Amino acid sequence: MTRISPPRIALYVISTLVLVYLILPVLIIAPISFSSARFLTFPPPSFSLRWYQQYFANPAWMQATRVTLTVALLTVVIATPCGVAAAYAISQSKLRVMRVIHMTLLLPLVVPIIITAVGIFFVYAKVGLVATLPGLVLANVMLGLPYVVISVLAGLQSFDPAQEMVARSLGMNRLRSFFAVTLPQIKSSVVAGGIFAFISAMDETIVALFISGGQYQPLTKRMFTALRDEIDPTIAAISTLMTAASFMLLLLASTRQKRSG
Amino acid sequence: MLALVSPALLVILLLIVLPVGWLAWQSIYHDGFTLENYRRVFTEDIYWRSFALTFEISLAVTIIALLLGYPVAYLANSVPKGWSILILSLVVLPFWTSVLVRAYAWLALLQRTGVINQLLRYLDVISEPLALAHNTFGTVVATVHILLPFMVLPLYATMQKIPGDLMQAGASLGASPSLTFARVFLPLSLPGVLAGCTMVFVLCLGFYITPELLGGGRTVMVSMLVSRNVELYNQFGAASAVAVVLLLSVLLIFFVVSRFISLDRVLGQK
Numbered sequence: 001m002t003r004i005s006p007p008r009i010a011l012y013v014i015s016t017l018v019l020v021y022l023i024l025p026v027l028i029i030a031p032i033s034f035s036s037a038r039f040l041t042f043p044p045p046s047f048s049l050r051w052y053q054q055y056f057a058n059p060a061w062m063q064a065t066r067v068t069l070t071v072a073l074l075t076v077v078i079a080t081p082c083g084v085a086a087a088y089a090i091s092q093s094k095l096r097v098m099r100v101i102h103m104t105l106l107l108p109l110v111v112p113i114i115i116t117a118v119g120i121f122f123v124y125a126k127v128g129l130v131a132t133l134p135g136l137v138l139a140n141v142m143l144g145l146p147y148v149v150i151s152v153l154a155g156l157q158s159f160d161p162a163q164e165m166v167a168r169s170l171g172m173n174r175l176r177s178f179f180a181v182t183l184p185q186i187k188s189s190v191v192a193g194g195i196f197a198f199i200s201a202m203d204e205t206i207v208a209l210f211i212s213g214g215q216y217q218p219l220t221k222r223m224f225t226a227l228r229d230e231i232d233p234t235i236a237a238i239s240t241l242m243t244a245a246s247f248m249l250l251l252l253a254s255t256r257q258k259r260s261g
Numbered sequence: 262m263l264a265l266v267s268p269a270l271l272v273i274l275l276l277i278v279l280p281v282g283w284l285a286w287q288s289i290y291h292d293g294f295t296l297e298n299y300r301r302v303f304t305e306d307i308y309w310r311s312f313a314l315t316f317e318i319s320l321a322v323t324i325i326a327l328l329l330g331y332p333v334a335y336l337a338n339s340v341p342k343g344w345s346i347l348i349l350s351l352v353v354l355p356f357w358t359s360v361l362v363r364a365y366a367w368l369a370l371l372q373r374t375g376v377i378n379q380l381l382r383y384l385d386v387i388s389e390p391l392a393l394a395h396n397t398f399g400t401v402v403a404t405v406h407i408l409l410p411f412m413v414l415p416l417y418a419t420m421q422k423i424p425g426d427l428m429q430a431g432a433s434l435g436a437s438p439s440l441t442f443a444r445v446f447l448p449l450s451l452p453g454v455l456a457g458c459t460m461v462f463v464l465c466l467g468f469y470i471t472p473e474l475l476g477g478g479r480t481v482m483v484s485m486l487v488s489r490n491v492e493l494y495n496q497f498g499a500a501s502a503v504a505v506v507l508l509l510s511v512l513l514i515f516f517v518v519s520r521f522i523s524l525d526r527v528l529g530q531k
Contacts, residue, residue, distance in 0.1 A: 007439060015336040018329045019351045022409060025366035026355050028376060032369055082269040089265035101266055106528060107277050112467020112511060114484040115504045118491055119280025122287065122501075142276035145269055203359035206469050210491070220361050227365060227474055236369070239362040246357050 026243060033236035051237035060222065061238070068202055068218040070133070075140040075201040080194040082141070083148025088178070090149070091156040106146050113206045116143075121210040131213035139207045144197030151196060155189025192253040199246050281508065288501035298502035308486065308503065315483040318401060318472075319465035325405050326461045327454065330412035334453075337413075338420040349417065356410040364474045367403040368394055371475070395477025403471040408464055412457040415526065419453025420446075456527045459518045463511050483507050 036048030055061050090102050108116065120139055121130065129135030159182065167177035183190070205220040212221050219242070223235050288298050302308045337348040355363065370376045371394035378390040393399055423446060431441030469484040476482070481489075483503060490500035515524060 005438065011332055011336055014329075014332045015348070018333050018409075019348065021329070021406065022355050023351050025363055025370060025406060026358050028370060029362065029366050032376075082272065085265040086269035089262040093262040095262065098262075098266075101270060104278075105266075105269055105273055107273060109528060110463075110511070110515070111277060111281060112464075112484070112507060114467050114469045114487055115281060115284065115508055116277055118487055118500060118504055119284045120276060121491065122283050122497070123276075123280045138272070139276060142272050145272060149269070199357055203361070205359070205361045210488075220359065223361055223365070224470075224474075227361075227368070235365055239359070239365055243358050243362055246359070247354070250354070250357055 029236050029239045029243065032233060033240045035233070037233075051233045054234045055237050055241075058234075061219070061234070063215060064217055064219045064222045067133070067136075067212075067216055068220070071136050071140055071218060072198045072201040074137045075144050076194045076198045078137070079141045079144040079148050079197045080190065083145050083193060083197075084152050084190055086145075087149045087152035087156060088182070091153060092161065102149075105149050108143050109146050117207040117210045120207060124211050130211055131216055133216050136208065136212050136216060136218065139211060140197075140201040140204055143204060143207070144200045147196035147200055148190075148193035151189045151193030152186060155186035159185050195249045195253040199249055202242065202245070284501040284504050287497055288505050291498050295498075298498040299506075301499060302502050302506055307481075311481050311483055311486045312506070314480065315466060318397065318404070318480070318482065319462050321401055322404050322408060322465045323458050323462045325401070326409050326412040327458060329405070330409055330416055330457065331454075334413050334416035334420055337417050349413075352410050352413045355406070360407055360470050363407055364403055364470050367399065367406065367471075367475060371399050371402065394475050395479075397476065397480045399475035399477070400472045400480050400482075403475050404465060404468055407468075407471065408461045411460040411464060415456035415460065416450065416453040418526075419450050419456070423449045452522045452526065455518060455522055459514060459527050463514055466511060467507060 033051055034047055034049070036046045036050060086101075086105060090098050090105075124130045124135050129138070163185075164177050164181050167181045168174065172180065203220065204218075205224055208218050208221045209224060212218060219238060223238060226232055226235055289295065291297075333348065333352065337345040337352075340348070368375070372378070373390040373392070373394075375394065377393060378387075381387045382390070393402075427445050427449070428441050431445050432438065436444070467484055468482065469488065472480050472482040473485055473488075476485075484507075487500050487503050487507070490496040490503065515527070518524070518527065
């Protein structure tokens with residue numbers, strides 16, 4: 001097995017190249033964002049923070065950042081309890097309809113996002129939710145729910161429901177036994193699910209393109225519009241910050257999951 | 262128990278089932294029932310060409326993703342645990358980076374004044390910049406990059422379940438490593454191949470950001486047809502009909518695939 005044969009060497013070389021292809025574009029943005037040049041040049045000229053200054057000094061970008069953070073936080077606050085409750089019910093109930101419900105909750109992963117986006121736009125246009133904060137939050141709750149449900153269901157799989165039965169036989173009601181016995185044991189998968197919902201809301205672009213507007217435009221929508229017109233290195237600075245935020249959150253989620261085993 | 266799922270279910274029903282139903286209704290109803298929108302989708306050139314192009318690009322992206330993803334999944338499956346965690350992290354990290362950010366990165370790499378062209382000119386390999394972005398090539402390169410994790414993860418999950426003894430048995434019976442691979446490992450990994458290809462193909466059918474930003478306006482995929490009909494032309498009926506045809510294609514693919522492997526296998530990898 002450990003003998004290094006020519007096919008084995010080819011395997012190493014090809015895999016390394018593919019991994020470089022996967023990771024390089026994610027890393028290339030950082031040097032661009034720290035370069036002083038107006039246009040992308042190679043080799044990069046001197047180090048500069050001017051694109052970061054431009055980002056932080058621009059009221060439109062700052063407003064968009066506030067919208068993104070508000071939407072992402074509210075999404076987590078709403079999607080997490082809804083998703084946990086749903087996952088708990090799906091794992092505990094033996095009703096046949098639960099399987100159908102489980103599948104329904106995963107629909108946002110199946111329906112092409114462009115279709116979801118246009119559909120939501122039409123519905124929102126009828127009820128006056130276009131270009132509003134609640135409209136944006138609701139759409140992101142819908143998109144984030146599957147991540148919470150999947151993560152919590154995985155956590156509940158390794159949990160023994162008999163423990164909760166014991167708590168209830170000792171006189172706790174269902175709600176108290178859930179909070180006292182079950183929740184602490186699935187806490188890490190709940191936190192991970194919430195983090196995934198946050199990242200999903202922070203990165204969401206396509207639905208926002210259709211339904212957001214006015215002062216309630218998230219970062220991604222402004223970035224997309226800016227990208228269509230010209231390549232502005234300010235976007236490299238914002239992208240670097242967003243990627244750093246995603247990576248830190250992922251690290252948090254993975255250490256959480258490890259502790260639960 | 263039903264009360265516990267109802268908030269989540271309500272959100273899904275109101276924000277995805279209702280909107281999609283609305284699209285379906287709008288595609289056949291405009292001051293009375295009409296199939297005019299579907300007639301246009303199926304007969305007018307621009308729609309046909311866009312659907313054909315979308316299927317072609319999706320097929321190309323799926324095949325390339327399989328060719329690139331299989332070796333990576335195979336390697337991750339055959340190295341010690343620490344290494345496989347490293348490989349899988351490198352696969353998953355880009356997956357959790359914004360699609361928009363990655364599309365921007367590819368634009369920065371591939372455009373006329375981009376990193377690759379600058380580097381090649383600096384090294385005197387080329388004198389004129391290559392047209393790498395704003396065409397189908399750029400779209401495919403960036404789309405494969407974004408969808409590759411959806412190929413690698415189901416492949417890896419399937420390979421994990423193939424018992425290592427089988428390969429040793431093959432070897433002990435005198436088969437060369439490449440023969441054991443072709444006769445034992447490869448057939449057993451096919452469910453993963455199908456799961457990964459399905460996910461990549463289906464996601465690619467509805468892809469929007471990369472063709473819009475890297476296609477340069479020439480690569481009009483179905484998703485762009487939908488958005489243009491809404492944003493530029495106010496052709497809501499036509500946009501809805503295109504969306505319905507796209508959705509039915511996706512559901513048909515899932516249905517056909519579910520005859521061969523469990524759909525959980527396709528969807529459970531997120």
